[in-house]
Amino acid sequence: AQSVTQLDSQVPVFEEAPVELRCNYSSSVSVYLFWYVQYPNQGLQLLLKYLSGSTLVKGINGFEAEFNKSQTSFHLRKPSVHISDTAEYFCAVTERDTGRRALTFGSGTRLQVQP
Amino acid sequence: DARVTQTPRDKVTEMGQEVTMRCQPILGHNTVFWYRQTMMQGLELLAYFRNRAPLDDSGMPKDRFSAEMPDATLATLKIQPSEPRDSAVYFCASGLGLRTGEGETQYFGPGTRLLVL
Numbered sequence: 001a002q003s004v005t006q007l008d009s010q011v012p013v014f015e016e017a018p019v020e021l022r023c024n025y026s027s028s029v030s031v032y033l034f035w036y037v038q039y040p041n042q043g044l045q046l047l048l049k050y051l052s053g054s055t056l057v058k059g060i061n062g063f064e065a066e067f068n069k070s071q072t073s074f075h076l077r078k079p080s081v082h083i084s085d086t087a088e089y090f091c092a093v094t095e096r097d098t099g100r101r102a103l104t105f106g107s108g109t110r111l112q113v114q115p
Numbered sequence: 116d117a118r119v120t121q122t123p124r125d126k127v128t129e130m131g132q133e134v135t136m137r138c139q140p141i142l143g144h145n146t147v148f149w150y151r152q153t154m155m156q157g158l159e160l161l162a163y164f165r166n167r168a169p170l171d172d173s174g175m176p177k178d179r180f181s182a183e184m185p186d187a188t189l190a191t192l193k194i195q196p197s198e199p200r201d202s203a204v205y206f207c208a209s210g211l212g213l214r215t216g217e218g219e220t221q222y223f224g225p226g227t228r229l230l231v232l
Contacts, residue, residue: 036223043119043206043223090158101146101210102171103221105158 002027002093006106014114015083021076021109023091030096033074034103035065038088047089050074061085086113117141119224121207127230133195136227139188140209147190148208148221149175149182158206164190165212197231204228 007022025031032051036044048059055067065076074091088110092103120139128134140147149161151174162172167184175182179198184190194201208221 034220041225043225044208045223046220049220100171101165101212101219101221102148102160102163103150103158104160107157 002029002031002095002104004091004093004104004106006089006091006109008109009107010110010112012112012114013081016080018079019077019081019085019111021089021091021111023074023076023106025072025074025091025093027072027093027095029098031093032096033065033067034092034094035059035063035074035076036090036092036105037061038090038108040087044090047076081111081113083113083115085111087111117222119207119209119222121205121224121227123227124225125228125230127232128197129232130198131196132231133193134197134201134229134231136192136205136207136229138190138192138207138209138224140190140207141222142188143211144209144222145187145212146210146219146221147184148210149190149192150206150208152204152206152226153202161192161205194229197229199231202229202231 003026005024013019034049035047048057050057050067058064088108091106122137146165148163152158161175162182181193204226206226208223210219210221
């Protein structure tokens with residue numbers, strides 16, 4: 001079984017400031033890691049995913065995340081945020097080798113970008 | 116622009132009524148997932164299918180919920196009878212069903228917002 005912990009439920013930040021959204025996971029098997037974004041009244045959209053290889057993963061809209069195996073973390077970063085980045089962000093995992101495809105989500109972090 | 120579609124977008128019903136939610140996965144995708152989102156529980160898996168066969172429905176209350184795929188272009192989630200605690204947003208997602216080791220992306224529909232009074 002897996003679990004995902006997003007340490008911050010809300011992150012307020014000013015426009016053009018950098019931001020980091022934290023994610024830690026726990027799993028008894030190897031996993032793939034994902035970040036999804038949910039804009040108000042919409043479904044979830046993939047930002048980026050880590051499968052293997054380079055631990056720094058770049059995604060859409062200028063976001064990137066770094067996989068740290070020893071700390072079982074997958075923190076999301078953006079060097080300069082925009083008002084349009086205001087949304088809820090979900091970290092998620094799936095099992096790597098068992099074929100089970102269902103996502104296990106964290107509780108979400110609401111990013112609030114202020115002018 | 117291929118998308119997952121869900122109907123209805125919003126549903127208000129009274130306790131005890133049957134509710135049916137529908138999902139059309141992206142053409143060519145062979146895995147379909149149903150998730151439920153609530154303030155208290157967050158996003159949780161209800162059921163998922165591959166090639167129309169149910170693989171995991173352990174997250175679904177069996178006495179009142181049922182999920183089916185009558186064909187490759189339609190997935191349904193039914194609640195009978197509905198209860199106020201079923202109020203939530205229900206998301207359908209689909210994926211390519213890649214072989215193990217390829218970390219497939221799930222594409223989410225806009226959700227059905229259900230309110231049971």
